[in-house]
Amino acid sequence: xxxxxxxxxxxxxxxxxxxxxxxxxxxxxxxxxxxxxxxxxxxxxxxxxxxxxxxxxxxxxxxxxxxxxxxxxxxxxxxxxxxxxxxxxxxxxxxxxxxxxxxxxxxxxxxxxxxxxxxxxxxxxxxxxxxxxxxxxxxxxxxxxxxxxxxxxxxxxxxxxxxxxxxxxxxxxxxxxxxxxxxxxxxxxxxxxxxxxxxxxxxxxxxxxxxxxxxxxxxxxxxxxxxxxxxxxxxxxxxxxxxxxxxxxxxxxxxxxxxxxxxxxxxxxxxxxxxxxxxxxxxxxxxxxxxxxxxxxxxxxxxxxxxxxxxxxxxxxxxxxxxxxxxxxxxxxxxxxxxxxxx
Numbered sequence: 001x002x003x004x005x006x007x008x009x010x011x012x013x014x015x016x017x018x019x020x021x022x023x024x025x026x027x028x029x030x031x032x033x034x035x036x037x038x039x040x041x042x043x044x045x046x047x048x049x050x051x052x053x054x055x056x057x058x059x060x061x062x063x064x065x066x067x068x069x070x071x072x073x074x075x076x077x078x079x080x081x082x083x084x085x086x087x088x089x090x091x092x093x094x095x096x097x098x099x100x101x102x103x104x105x106x107x108x109x110x111x112x113x114x115x116x117x118x119x120x121x122x123x124x125x126x127x128x129x130x131x132x133x134x135x136x137x138x139x140x141x142x143x144x145x146x147x148x149x150x151x152x153x154x155x156x157x158x159x160x161x162x163x164x165x166x167x168x169x170x171x172x173x174x175x176x177x178x179x180x181x182x183x184x185x186x187x188x189x190x191x192x193x194x195x196x197x198x199x200x201x202x203x204x205x206x207x208x209x210x211x212x213x214x215x216x217x218x219x220x221x222x223x224x225x226x227x228x229x230x231x232x233x234x235x236x237x238x239x240x241x242x243x244x245x246x247x248x249x250x251x252x253x254x255x256x257x258x259x260x261x262x263x264x265x266x267x268x269x270x271x272x273x274x275x276x277x278x279x280x281x282x283x284x285x286x287x288x289x290x291x292x293x294x295x296x297x298x299x300x301x302x303x304x305x306x307x308x309x310x311x312x313x314x315x316x317x318x319x320x321x322x323x324x325x326x327x328x329x330x331x332x333x334x335x336x337x338x339x340x341x342x343x
Contacts, residue, residue: 024277025154026062029202029233030055031255031270033096034071034110035088038261039295048091051259051296052099058272058288059100061326064149066134066158067096067258068204068235069104072111072118073125080167085113093129103147107135107162107175108204108236116171123173134202135160135176144176144186146199154277155197159187159229162204164236180205180220184227191228198230198277206237206254209266211315213241213253221251230283231275238267240289240308242315245332250285259295268292269308274327288327 035043042050052059059065071086073093079085096104104126111119119136126133137143146157161176161183176183180203187199201224206217213221213234221232225246232251234241241254256270272288289308290297300308309321309328320333 026276027064028274030272031258033067033259035092036086056099064102066103074118074121076114090125103132105160109164112166160202188227201229225249244318285330
């Protein structure tokens with residue numbers, strides 16, 4: 001117990017630093033993960049390796065893998081009064097760990113489903129299982145500090161936040177629960193101090209089950225890019241939303257689900273987003289579309305893949321998608337402007 005307490009305190013005192021060997025950071029982000037409801041039965045019947053049996057192959061291609069953990073890890077029974085509350089056993093973290101997940105984004109609208117006691121348990125179990133929490137700390141100030149990933153000469157800084165209301169209960173843990181404007185200021189200050197760091201911002205936001213972000217979201221995402229973010233990655237709507245390049249930087253408004261219990265057809269698809277530092281100093285970006293069957297992400301057939309791509313391009317005019325053996329290479333779309341005399 002003392003060992004876990006010391007590790008717990010170390011996260012309070014400074015932003016966590018994950019140091020790898022070599023150069024060229026490779027990192028993935030994926031969508032909403034929840035291990036409650038019918039998913040408990042699936043795990044019991046089919047084993048710990050079932051849910052992420054395909055996802056682990058993608059994770060294995062990257063150094064660091066971040067998911068949005070949308071359920072407290074706790075055995076507490078006192079829950080908030082709301083339409084949906086989720087929680088999961090600590091064994092769920094072992095499932096993530098074995099599959100290759102390294103980091104978990106914590107700020108979301110279910111972080112406090114079991115109040116401060118549930119959040120504190122979540123923190124404790126994440127440390128126990130060696131998963132790095134992003135957007136979680138002893139207070140909102142430390143929770144909003146970035147987690148650093150260092151590999152050779154490259155450093156990535158991970159911010160995670162939500163602006164959704166999570167109550168006012170105080171305790172020994174907190175999530176980053178601030179406005180996008182406050183977050184943009186934090187990003188700008190951090191980028192000014194560390195101009196060579198790659199900053200990734202993970203946001204739990206948006207309107208559920210809609211394919212197009214709100215005008216306010218577009219404004220805020222672009223503001224984060226202007227403040228120094230390399231990419232903005234969203235989740236919460238439970239569907240794949242529009243993606244765009246803004247000033248050469250990628251905005252993924254919503255990746256959709258990864259492991260979740262939902263029954264609307266539109267929620268059955270999601271994406272992994274993979275970022276790889278290139279030798280020239282830029283980023284190569286891959287998307288891996290998935291379908292969710294029995295709450296488990298699986299590879300798409302070519303026909304399904306083509307249909308998802310077609311629908312995504314219809315709402316994402318700034319993006320060029322190139323098929324590869326494993327997924328999609330994503331780049332800014334070149335727009336040729338016509339001269340005035342051309343029609």
